[in-house]
Amino acid sequence: MWGVKLACPDCNHDRLTGGGLYKTVRRVLNVRGWYFMGTECLECLKCHRKYSAWEENIRKQLHISKQLMFPAVLTYKLACDKAVISLMRTRSLGNSATQLRQVLMEIHSEEWLARCTGYLSILTQLGVPVNEGGDVPPMRPLPRVPWFLTAYVMDVLPRLEDNKARLTQLTKKLAGEAAGTAAWVTNVGNEHGQVLMSVLTAAEGEGLSAMADGLVRRYKDAGKPPPVVLYIDHDCCSITGKSKIQRTFGQWDRLVVRLDVWHLMHRFARGVNTNAHLLYGPFMARLASAIFEWDPEDIERLKRAKQAVEGVRITLKAKELEQHCRCRTRGAEMTESLVQEVLDHFWEAKDTMGNPLINQERMTEIWRTQRRHLRCIQDPPGVALYTKTGEVKKGGVTLPVFRCARGSTSLESFHLQQCRFIPGTSANALHFQVYLLEGLTRWNEDRARAAVVGGGRDQMRSYNARVVDAFQEVVRARQIPSPLYNYTAPGNYTGELIGVEYLQAQTGTVLKSYLRGDEEDVGDWQDQVMDDE
Numbered sequence: 466m467w468g469v470k471l472a473c474p475d476c477n478h479d480r481l482t483g484g485g486l487y488k489t490v491r492r493v494l495n496v497r498g499w500y501f502m503g504t505e506c507l508e509c510l511k512c513h514r515k516y517s518a519w520e521e522n523i524r525k526q527l528h529i530s531k532q533l534m535f536p537a538v539l540t541y542k543l544a545c546d547k548a549v550i551s552l553m554r555t556r557s558l559g560n561s562a563t564q565l566r567q568v569l570m571e572i573h574s575e576e577w578l579a580r581c582t583g584y585l586s587i588l589t590q591l592g593v594p595v596n597e598g599g600d601v602p603p604m605r606p607l608p609r610v611p612w613f614l615t616a617y618v619m620d621v622l623p624r625l626e627d628n629k630a631r632l633t634q635l636t637k638k639l640a641g642e643a644a645g646t647a648a649w650v651t652n653v654g655n656e657h658g659q660v661l662m663s664v665l666t667a668a669e670g671e672g673l674s675a676m677a678d679g680l681v682r683r684y685k686d687a688g689k690p691p692p693v694v695l696y697i698d699h700d701c702c703s704i705t706g707k708s709k710i711q712r713t714f715g716q717w718d719r720l721v722v723r724l725d726v727w728h729l730m731h732r733f734a735r736g737v738n739t740n741a742h743l744l745y746g747p748f749m750a751r752l753a754s755a756i757f758e759w760d761p762e763d764i765e766r767l768k769r770a771k772q773a774v775e776g777v778r779i780t781l782k783a784k785e786l787e788q789h790c791r792c793r794t795r796g797a798e799m800t801e802s803l804v805q806e807v808l809d810h811f812w813e814a815k816d817t818m819g820n821p822l823i824n825q826e827r828m829t830e831i832w833r834t835q836r837r838h839l840r841c842i843q844d845p846p847g848v849a850l851y852t853k854t855g856e857v858k859k860g861g862v863t864l865p866v867f868r869c870a871r872g873s874t875s876l877e878s879f880h881l882q883q884c885r886f887i888p889g890t891s892a893n894a895l896h897f898q899v900y901l902l903e904g905l906t907r908w909n910e911d912r913a914r915a916a917v918v919g920g921g922r923d924q925m926r927s928y929n930a931r932v933v934d935a936f937q938e939v940v941r942a943r944q945i946p947s948p949l950y951n952y953t954a955p956g957n958y959t960g961e962l963i964g965v966e967y968l969q970a971q972t973g974t975v976l977k978s979y980l981r982g983d984e985e986d987v988g989d990w991q992d993q994v995m996d997d998e
Contacts (some may be wrong), residue, residue, distance in 0.1 A: 469528075469531075470525070471507065471523060471814050472526065474509065474516070474520075474522040474851055475509070475512055475514050476511055478844055480511075481508065481509055481510075481523075482508055484506035485505065485506050486503065486506065487503065487506045487517045488506075489600065490503045491537075491543070491544045492543055492544065493545065493546050493592075494543060494549055494569075494607070495543050495617075496546070496548050496574055497576050497688075498577075499605060502519075502537065502544065504518040505518050505519055507523065507764070521623075521717055528642070529934075530929060530935055533931075533935065536655070538616050538620045540612065540615055540616055540619060540917075543612070545616035547602055553888075554903070555907075556942070557835060561696060561888040562610045562613040562614050562617070563610050563841060566607055567612060570607055573604070573607065574877030577604045577744060577985065577996045581601055584602075595608065595720060597620045603885070605771060614896065616900050617899075618895070618896060621903050624929065625899065626669045627930040627931060628669060628905070628930070629963060630930075643983065646842060649666050649667075650666075650672060650883075651663070651664050651666060651703070652675075652876050652880070654873070656870035657868075657912050657913065658878075658879075658915075659913060660905055660908060661680060661907060661959065662963065663905060663962055663963065664676050665967060667972055670980035672971050673713055675962065675967070676961075676967065677714050679959065679960075679961035679962075680726075681714065682963070686959070691719070691720065692720060693845065693848055694722075694723055695710065695721070695722050695726065696723050696725045696873050697725065697872065698725055698871070699728075700723035700724055702724070702840075702841045703836065704789075705967040710889060721845045721848075723843075725873045726842050727872055729842055729872070730749065730756075732835055733831060733835065734826045735834075736823060736824055737824065737828075738822065738824050742816060744811065744816060745815045745822065749810050749812075751807045751810070752805075752807055754756055755800060755806070756795065756800055757792040757793065757794060757795070758789060758793060758794075758795055758995060759786065759792050761792045763789065763791055764781075765787075766864065767786070767789050767864065769782070769860070770860045770861075770864055772860070773861055773862060774859060774860040789864045789867065794842065794843045794844045797840040800843075800862065801839050804832075804839070808823075808832060811823055829879075844871070850871045851868065852870065853865050853866065853867060854866050878923055879908060885904075887900050887901070888968060896965075897965050898964050900922075900962065901963075901964045901965070902964065905963075907928045933952065937954075973986070
C-alpha cells in the first residue's frame with residue numbers, strides 16, 4: 466500500500482512478501498478500556514523465515530512518518546497505547562505510575578459499568594431470559610504498577626540517543642546494583658536556565674574534570690565564545706592562586722568565578738536560632754538590601770508608569786521590581802559596612818516572647834569566615850547579567866521585561882523539579898537514566914521557549930524530538946512556512962557521559978542498555994505482566 470520494500474532482518478534479502486495473517490492478536494490497554502490489534506505475517510523469499518509485521522526490526526525500516534502511526538508500545542504479552550504513555554511523561558508531584566493506575570482503574574470501571582448497563586437494558590427490553598451463569602461479563606483487571614513503568618521505559622529507550630543529543634547542544638535513591646554508589650549530583654546551567662550537563666558522582670565535587678573537559682570541547686566545536694562568569698555554591702575563591710573550580714575549567718583562562726549570593730545569605734541564615742522567628746523575614750530582607758541596589762533609571766521609569774495609572778500615591782511591588790528593574794551589587798567595601806549595620810541592628814533583637822533572633826556565638830563565627838566572600842559576590846565589570854525578553858505598556862510608558870542571569874536561581878528551581886523526574890522513592894540505574902534524560906529534555910525545551918520573546922504564547926508543545934524533526938523535514942521539503950518558529954535543528958551527540966553513565970564510569974560498572982531483544986532486564990518484567998488469556 467505504501468510501496469515500501471522491506472528487507473529480511475536475518476539474511477538481508479531485499480524482499481519480504483506477505484504470508485497471511487499473524488496468528489496472535491495483541492490486547493492493548495487504552496485510556497477508556499482495551500482494544501485488540503492484529504497484523505500480518507511477512508516471509509523472506511530466500512531464507513523462508515517469518516516475521517510479524519509489528520516487530521521493531523521491521524517497523525524501523527519504515528520512514529519516521531510511518532513509524533509514528535504505530536499506536537502502541539509492545540511488551541511481552543500485553544501492549545500499551547501511546548495515549549496512556551503520554552500521561553506519564555509530565556514529571557510532577559504525585560504523577561506516578563501508581564497514581565496513573567488508580568486513575569485508569571476509575572475510568573475503566575465507569576466505562577465498564579456504562580457498557581454493562583446498556584447491555585443488560587437491551588437484554589431486558591428484548592425479553593432475553595437470565596442465564597444460569599449470569600449476564601454480566603467480567604471486568605478485565607489492569608496490569609500491576611511495574612508494568613506501567615516498563616511500558617514507559619520501552620517508549621523512551623528508542624529515542625534515548627536523541628535526548629542526549631538535545632541535552633548536549635537530587636539524588637533520589639538508586640536501587641539494585643547501583644544502590645549506594647551515588648553521593649552527589651552536579652548540574653551546570655546557562656544564562657537561559659537550561660541545563661547543559663547533569664552528572665552523578667561518587668563523592669561531592671570529585672571527578673568533575675571529565676565533565677568540564679566535555680563542556681569546554683562542546684563550546685569549542687560549536688564555535689561559541691566561552692562563558693565569562695560562573696556562579697557556584699562552594700569552592701569559589703582561594704587565598705593563594707586559582708580556586709579549585711578555576712583549575713577544573715583551566716582552558717577557559719578568562720573565566721570569572723563568583724559565589725552565588727543566595728548561598729551566601731543562607732550561610733548567614735544558619736546564625737539565627739530559628740527561621741520561624743518573627744524577625745527572620747525582616748532580617749533576610751535587610752541583608753539582601755545590604756548586598757543589592759536597584760538601578761535608579763529603571764526605578765524612575767517604573768514610578769512614572771505607576772503614577773500615570775495610580776496617581777501620586779504609588780506602591781512598588783516586589784514582583785514589579787523583579788520584572789521591570791535591574792539590580793546590581795554595591796561593592797565589597799559598601800557591602801561589608803552595610804552588613805555590619807544589619808548585624809548590629811538585629812544583634813540584641815527579640816520577639817514579643819523574649820526569644821532572641823541571633824545566636825551570637827554562631828553568627829560571630831559565620832561573619833568571621835564569610836567576610837572574605839564579599840568580594841566574591843560582586844558583579845563582574847562589563848558583564849551584562851540581564852536579558853530583555855519583552856515589553857509591556859503601562860500608563861503610556863513602555864516597560865522592559867528583564868530576565869536575570871545572575872547566580873544559580875534557575876538551577877535551584879531545577880533541583881526541585883529534578884527530584885520529581887524520578888517517580889516513587891527508588892529506581893534502578895537504567896530507569897533512573899531514562900527518567901533523568903527525559904526530564905532534562907523537557908526542562909530545556911521549556912526554558913528555550915521562555916527565552917524567546919512571545920515564546921510563552923506558542924500553542925504547540927511537543928518534547929518528542931523524532932516527531933518534531935520529522936515534521937520539520939516534511940515542511941522543509943514542501944517549502945511551506947513552519948508554525949514551529951522556535952525550532953532548533955537536531956545536532957549530533959557529543960559522546961559526553963550524562964547522569965548515571967558518568968557515575969558508573971567512576972565506579973567501573975556498565976549501564977545496561979537494552980532494546981526489544983533484551984526486555985527481560987527491565988526489572989523481571991515477565992513476572993510483572995498479568996497473564997492474558
